[in-house]
């Protein structure tokens with residue numbers, strides 16, 4: 001890989017200048033993503049790329065003009081256009097990243113890959129696989145007690161690529177640094193295994209570890225990624241079902257209090273004093289009210305209500321977090337279900353033998369359906 005000679009030059013540079021940021025974790029070792037023509041490129045390089053006792057600002061030198069750096073976010077981004085890229089299916093470009101602190105500047109040269117090939121696709125997202133991995137919280141968090149032995153295997157069809165070359169896989173932390181010693185990855189089987197770390201004290205809050213699985217058709221660079229977290233905690237919030245389906249009828253009052261009884265903290269009902277409460281919700285329908293401490297849901301879906309999924313984030317007094325997904329399935333009248341009516345029809349009164357006239361137009365979903 002081109003990064004090795006670059007790294008060498010760089011170490012020499014660092015050796016001659018007595019100050020300036022030092023290079024600790026070169027970008028060539030961080031598996032940056034492959035850039036694709038016409039597609040936005042974004043890569044957050046590791047905080048430990050350079051070392052410095054003071055604040056570092058970043059800029060670019062000798063770099064393609066489509067590539068920009070957001071210094072505060074440590075992010076390289078931009079969208080390469082056809083005219084920006086030389087001929088060939090896979091093209092190397094060199095980039096110079098300059099780190100500046102109060103003592104001086106250091107340039108780190110590395111290579112990015114631009115590809116005209118179709119990318120690697122994520123075909124089976126984690127939320128379709130995580131229910132098989134043990135206790136979990138939607139959408140991508142595996143829950144584990146300290147010292148627990150774990151092992152989970154991803155589907156071999158998780159990723160796909162058009163090319164007939166086999167995919168290569170890497171597992172890294174979310175900031176692209178190597179895995180900690182307690183977890184190991186078998187790229188041949190797409191399997192993770194290990195022992196969760198031990199905790200000093202039972203009152204320690206849970207610790208979250210963020211990982212990514214990278215798949216690629218160009219070794220050393222990432223084609224697609226799958227994110228997951230492992231949260232190690234002394235306490236465990238669980239639910240009989242992590243996804244709950246509730247059926248509602250448009251215009252009919254709903255009162256549902258089945259959630260409370262399906263949730264446990266350390267195997268005890270949530271009512272038994274663990275302080276479990278709603279920390280936040282994501283995408284809750286506006287007509288639905290959720291009571292924080294007993295999780296009762298009430299409300300009347302309007303005629304225009306649509307089926308939707310939302311998340312309830314619960315937190316107990318030990319700072320354990322757990323997400324519950326609620327799928328709200330709205331049933332309307334038959335005409336609404338068929339997509340013909342946007343509102344329920346008013347009651348039309350008619351006497352036997354009388355002529356009635358009523359304009360359906362305003363109630364129809366599609367003006368074309370009026371005919």
Ligand SMILES: *[C@@H]1O[C@H](CO)[C@@H](O)[C@H](O)[C@H]1NC(C)=O
Pocket residue numbers: 137138139140141282311313321322323
């Ligand atoms: C809960 O869901 C939110 C939104 O999807 C996510 O950001 C967060 O990481 C989840 N937390 C857990 C513990 O699963």
Ligand SMILES: *[C@@H]1O[C@H](CO)[C@@H](O)[C@H](O)[C@H]1NC(C)=O
Pocket residue numbers: 245246247329
């Ligand atoms: C919700 O409706 C579906 C059919 O649409 C049915 O299979 C399911 O049993 C219903 N669930 C509840 C809790 O009523």
Ligand SMILES: *[C@@H]1O[C@H](CO)[C@@H](O)[C@H](O)[C@H]1NC(C)=O
Pocket residue numbers: 307308309327
């Ligand atoms: C809710 O989630 C399920 C399962 O992930 C999905 O099949 C469905 O399309 C979602 N419904 C809506 C309205 O987003």
